[in-house]
Amino acid sequence: MKKRIILKSPSRIHLGFLELNQSSPRIFGSLGLTISKFEDIITIQENKKFEVESKNLDVKLKIQDILGIFSKIKKIKKCKIIVKKFIPTHQGLGSGTQLSLSVGFLISQLNNLKMDINQISEVLNRGNRSGIGIEAFESGGFIIDLGKNKKSKNLPLKFLNLKWPQTWKIILIFDNTLVGTSGTNESQQFKKLKTVHSKFVNQNCKAVLMKVIPGILEKNFEEFSEGIRLVQKNMSKIFYGDSNLYASSKIKKIFSHLNKKGIQGYGQSSWGPTGFVFCKTVKERNELFNELESYIKLKRFKEISLTKTDGRNIGRTLKS
DSSP states (O other): OOOEEEEEEEEEEEEEEEEOOTTSSEEEEEEEEEEEEEEEEEEEEEOSSOEEEOSOHHHHHHHHHHHHHHHHHSOOOOEEEEEEEOOOTTSSSOHHHHHHHHHHHHHHHHHTOOOOHHHHHHHTTOOSSOOHHHHHHHTOSEEEEOOEETTOOSOOOEEEEEOOOTTOEEEEEEETTOOOOOHHHHHHHHHHOOOOOHHHHHHHHHHIIIIIHHHHHTTOHHHHHHHHHHHHHHHHHHHHSSTTOOSOHHHHHHHHHHHHTTOOOEEEOTTOSOEEEEESSHHHHHHHHHHHHHHHHHTTOTTEEEEEEEBOOOOOEEEO
16 A cells, blocks of 8 residues: 555744844744634655645646756655645745645655654755744644854754733734745845844844743733734834834734733734734623624725634644
């Protein structure tokens, strides 16, 4: 019987970087949360030829490229890869990393290559800046990495992986008229960043160490939200030159509305355009979700949509 393996891997939201001053000896460092709403579901099986089946052409081409990379460095069996479900692309949900790691992991499993996830990441050029996607794939949860030495080719150093409080809930906000920055464009955007003032890294690290981490450990939602708000304000200032600017002007207005209501746990995942809002309970999320739907309708924001999700405390799952 031909070998067949099914893998599911989760999406994530990226909540910000700690250090973006390119003159610093240690750069990046980031925090993020694995979420439950979107996932890759991919099957690999032995086949008479290399074959990829996906409804999305970009996904199909990327998998073909990955097969080509592995074929050059390893002796691998001919196989068929079937994408049954995939994370929305270019939305700040980590689709590129999850697809690469999922396919690389499946190839390793099918061929008994015994490659760990760090080796796969290095082969497929993932984790150049953030280690959030790699750790989300492996373990899920709320993740913090310590970045990397600027001259090092090593992957970002994992610092902490915390279980997400399951009573805390999340709303995602999508602007369906926009596509997020990724790949080569993302690299160019990082290069364009001007010298980042040292106060930002000081504020970010203090917020993470004294508010975000203890907020999760002590289940103090207000303290956690305060820390996230400070990091997000700094990200907006660094990326857009203003602490209240984001990729989507409509989502920016929704955030201004949240701010007036005294809500602090909101922001943009990665380069966006996806926005997120943290809620303390299911009840509070449901109330806010309904209120935001009414606000979006009142303002006639076309192509803006909302969805509910939870934090996810497990990474990829495998079934043969």
